[in-house]
Amino acid sequence: MQHLRHVYDSQWLKTVTVGYFDTLNHCCTTKQLWTYDNFVSFPKQHGYRIDENYRLHPSGKRTSCVILDRPALDQAWLFFQLIYCVVRKQEEPFLDYEKLVSDGKLDTSTLPEALDEWHKHMHDLHKRDPGAAIMRFLEANQILELAKQVVLANLAENSPFMLVPQHTKRYEKGNRANELSEERNLCIMILGETLSAVLTRMMRTCKVNLPGWELDDGGGWGPPAYVSRMMFNDEWCPRSQATVKGQLGRNATLLYVTVLAHENNRHNCHHNYQHSQRCTSSKCEFIEASDSPLDSSRGPIREYRPSHSLACSATDSVDNKDCGMIGPNEDEILDVLERSDHPRTGVFPLIRILEDKETKDLKLKVEEWKAGTPYATISHVWSQGLGNRNKREIHVCQLRAIENLLKQVFGEQESYLFWLDTFAIPQRGTGETRHAQLKRKAIGLIHHIFNNAQHCIILDRYLMMYGRAFDHNCSIIGAEILASGWMMRLWTLQEAFVSDQLHLALGGHDVYNKKPPNLNNVWTETNGQEVLKSSMTDIMRVKVEHNLMRTGPKKALARKSTSERALLIASAWRAVRYRTTRNPGEETLALSSLLDIPIPQDDESSVLSTSREEDRERLMERFWETVGKDDDFGKSIPPGIIFLPGKRLSSEGFRWAPFTWMSGEVEAYPFPLDNPKHPTKLTSKGLVVQLPGFRLYPTRDKLCDIISTSNRSSFKFSVGRGLDEWYQVSAARRRSQLNDISAPLDNGNHDLHPIALELKKDIDSGKPLKLGIILSRPRPVEVQGEIGLLVKICDSEDRCPLSGRDKPLLTCKIIRRIEVSRLAIGASEIPPWQTGSREAHGYDPILSRYERFKREKVAGVQLDDAQSWCVDGFPGKTPTTVGVKRSQTDVPTARQPRGFLSKLKRVMTSGSRFESSDL
Known part of the structure; x- marks a missing residue:
């Protein structure tokens, strides 16, 4: 896997070294006959057969070459033969044994140059003889497909290890044989994904489109047990493990480099902190701004503390070096929101930073947004400390850091307008309903606010600490963002999806005076690069854009067809399923804001608790009810949603619908969400x-x-x-x-x-x-x-x-x-x-x-x-014995229809706090 250094030239990249099996010196077919037929017949020639599930078994038959044990066969066939038979001219490979083995170890350092030669050869062949080139493409395609299926069936980690943290015995130290096997398997998987990515790019470059013959390697050749061992050894949070593995799927390369890129990320590795001991694969208890190390003198009481910027010398609010707190006039914030006359497209408050030229002190001015006003939004993870549970204030050092980023994205000018939820969304007042009503109005405007922003700046504490602002290597940026805390939160999804220009704040922007990379165009920088780097970057780009719902050109909802709107909901479900929120009861609120579905504000029906499962179910019913009545989405509920696994709602008419979108569930083949040919309609009897x-x-x-x-x-x-x-x-x-x-x-x-x-x-x-x-x-x-x-x-x-x-x-x-x-x-x-x-x-x-x-x-x-x-x-079963969980036994009873999301009034009015970036 040494060729990865050509793609990820970062200090955190480590490559695994795998030994060469000397028994291959006696295997003649690893040194000659590099054709399609030779690859397919290789197992037979060495005493193996493949069953209908692609599992390898000894055949017990006479062979034409030396019989190899399984590890040696894997290396001979899935490493050497794979390279020889795919990366070749007519019947001569671009790489030979001497270039792939160094000091008794496998070495792919020369693979990038060979891939460039292969790319040029196939491009020239396609010009001279398109028919011959297409057949070569198809042969390479089939070789890679066969190899991938064999790897998935024999070398990939089994599913139970991917869903929950591993038992200690699975990865106990001293079992070096398992470790060596996992290292060999990882290298084979990364090689297969590399060749598949290059072949895909070559066919696209030659404009070869063969429906039904496309490579299907989006899922990858893994998952590798080696990565699970890495996570276990680094004591990753069980929830972070499940999220990263869910978002990256089977792709061994992305799993490997992403885990390496987050070796020191406290969001994922916080085993030494209080409350983190209670983390599970479905829930993380760690809050960076309130948890302390286990050996801290602070007690177990959790107290959210606004954090200082990374460049600030102060450490907490009682430090003698404290830089102080700053915030806007809250009454001015409330006044602007009161003048907002539309629940979805009204005016909202913006903040301008002003600096006294003599004292250099900062102050904030509240301004009302007007159409066409340029401003930036700040998208952050609330748990990392940029919020405030009690006041609309942040540390002065944080404001200076934001000001510096605003200068980078806007260019030099006197002052800059921005929106930050900590300032612009009211929290509860003392005995007043005004704060609660205006808080609800502000939340309803979030989609509108991010949609109209000229820039959106992403703040993730780990990326601002370890990300390299001076090097816009898009593959490194992708690896660093994929497992970030910002990528795992439900509320940040809509901020990324709705925003026009996404800028990622990395470490050293003030030192190197570098503009934060724009995720819209950072991927175009691979054009003209070597085929390996551009091909592997394509894999990273697809995965990042898929998880941010930014897979195509931005198009107004009104211009989308019914099928396109259904695909939008499907895309949202896929992006949401592995994300988390502090309060699961606010899932429907976040989904409504993501899809820009109007939130009724005039319903006075009774309040449901978002902390109770049965009430969360009622909120999800009301969500689907609102979607079914919406002018834009009324006929666009994806028909494929009825096939999804997982728990469903229990009330009549909704028993086709998932109980939650944050389920971590996997679609089944043939991925029916992808094919919404016909409109749908929600009725009282079910989904048509x-x-x-x-x-x-x-x-x-x-x-x-x-x-x-x-x-x-x-x-x-x-x-x-x-x-x-x-x-x-x-x-x-x-x-x-x-x-x-x-x-x-x-x-x-x-x-x-x-x-x-x-x-x-x-x-x-x-x-x-x-x-x-x-x-x-x-x-x-x-x-x-x-x-x-x-x-x-x-x-x-x-x-x-x-x-x-x-x-x-x-x-x-x-x-x-x-x-x-x-x-x-x-x-x-x-x-x-x-x-x-x-x-x-x-x-x-x-x-x-x-x-x-x-x-x-x-x-x-x-x-x-x-x-x-x-x-x-069918309705759920009725209770028959004492001690059975109510969620499994309740029979739904008739209820009066209620307006959607009015049931969230308790969240808006009864003391709970809205923390938009970390719910």
């Missing part, structure tokens, strides 16, 4: 979607078998009279952040037994039970199962409210999530008792189809590709 599917017609016995939770076996059915198109259905299992699967069945509510009992009662009572399957796209593929829903179809005479035609609407309830795959031609003809050749005595390929039809006892009818479904779920 237009998706393909099947009607199922089983016998009574088969029906009982399908709905049973004790029988988890799959079933097959045919959809045509000729019995030549068969599908297999199996229960979907919970998937981790890494697409690995665990055993439990998953219907989204994690309790199938009550549903099965209810359906069994219907069968026993003689009621007709109709079953169906909803798919995200027609004709599932053969390679892997595609996510779907097994549903009960209810009797209904409704017509589709979305179609201009008189289309029938199937009202249904979700039984469970399933995986559906199309069987290859002939697969359904194999008798269950036959394991040998199909040519064995007694086998009949035609009659076997009819025999299977009889055995399966179920037939399917394919529905229209835009069949209308009104999707809901």
Whole structure:
């Protein structure tokens, strides 16, 4: 992995050294025959076979070359052969053994130059002979695809290790054999991701577009157990581990360099501080501005203390060197907000910094925003100390640091306008309702404020301490921002998404007089660089932009189509799922601000507590209700949302919806959120979607078998009279952040037994039970199962409210999530008792189809590709025993409709504090 130094020329980069296996000296095929055929046949030649799950096994057969043990085979095939057979001319590689081994160690230092030669060769070949070049591209593509699948199946870390911190025994010191294996695996993964990235860029440069043949390496070749060991050894916070691994997925390169870039980040490594001992993979208890080291003389009482700037010599507010506190006149802030006459687009207060020319003292002036006024917003992490729980003040040193950054982004002028939530959002007053009302109004304007700002300056304490302002290496910037505290917070997502120009404050701006890098154009600086650096930067850029919802040109919501708006919600869900907020009850408030959905302010209905789970559920219902009625998003709830895993809401009409967006859940293949072809509509009975599917017609016995939770076996059915198109259905299992699967069945509510009992009662009572399957796209593929829903179809005479035609609407309830795959031609003809050749005595390929039809006892009818479904779920089970959790047993009761987010009044009025950057 020494080639990474060409990409990340930073002091924090460390490369792993892997030894060369001497047994390869006797392996002839690592030194000749560097073709596609040679790569594919390599395992066979060395005594191995690959099963249908890409797992490697000894074949027990005679070989044409020396039999290698597994580590040596991995190195020979997935390192040397991978380079030889991909990075080559016709049949001659650009690198040989002497250039890849140094002092008995693997060394990729010369790989960047070879990749440049390969890029030039393929570019010239494409000019001379496009057909030959395209075939070479396809061969390289398939070699990398095969290698990746083998790596994922044999070398990648299993999912349980990625979701929770590892037990000590997993990474105990002294087990050097495991460490060496993990180092070798990491190097192979990084090599594979490197070659895939370069090939992708080469094809794009040559304008080769082959639908269906695109490289699918966005997820990467990992995850590597080596990175989990690094996190364990550095005692990373369990929540930071889960967040970083979730945001970066399987990409071994990004996981490795990002963890290296944050080795000293207190936000992620705070095991020596009070309260951090209570951190879990779902919640972090550490607050930098209030936690003290474990050996501190301060007691365990948490007291939020506004921090000084990094350049200030004072350490706390009682220090003799204290630089003092400063803030605007709060009455002037309140007066401006009172004049704001629109809940979404009204005026708001801005702050101007003025300096006395003689004393150099600073003072603040409050001004009212007017359309066209240039100003900057400050996006920060509240827990790092730029907030204030009691007064609208910050330390003077912090204000001077902000002033310096404003000069950098605006250029030299006398004064600068800016917006900071600590100054501009009122906190609770003493016995007054004025503060609470105006606080609520200010929160409703946040989307508007960041949307109209000329600049947004990102302040993260770790980046301002360790980030290098003098070097705008975009790959280093990406690695440093990905695992920052700012990147992990829910409220900062909307600030990044809405803002026009994002500037990242790094260390040394005042010393080097460097303008904070602009995340909008920092990536363009790779143009003209070597192919390795530009290719790896593309991976980093995609991951950063994906997690900031900045994946394309900014486009006004009014100009977006229904599908584009649905994709916006889908993008928001993906970016939110791994973020956190101090108060989970304010999730819907942040989502509403992110999507710019109006917040009603005139509803006087009763208050719900955002700290109680059942009330958070009601708030999420009201959120979806508001989305469904919104002029912009009313028909743009992504249909693919019904397939998401995780806990769902429990009230009628909302049982298709996730309980929370901050779930850490992974979408299932084929990622249905990506394909919102048709509009949707929220009704009192559920979400109306237009998706393909099947009607199922089983016998009574088969029906009982399908709905049973004790029988988890799959079933097959045919959809045509000729019995030549068969599908297999199996229960979907919970998937981790890494697409690995665990055993439990998953219907989204994690309790199938009550549903099965209810359906069994219907069968026993003689009621007709109709079953169906909803798919995200027609004709599932053969390679892997595609996510779907097994549903009960209810009797209904409704017509589709979305179609201009008189289309029938199937009202249904979700039984469970399933995986559906199309069987290859002939697969359904194999008798269950036959394991040998199909040519064995007694086998009949035609009659076997009819025999299977009889055995399966179920037939399917394919529905229209835009069949209308009104999707809901079953109610939760009623309590039957003492001690069962209420959240698992409550049956929803009827409630009067309430205006959305009025239930947040307690947050706005009853003593809780709004901390916009760290909730």
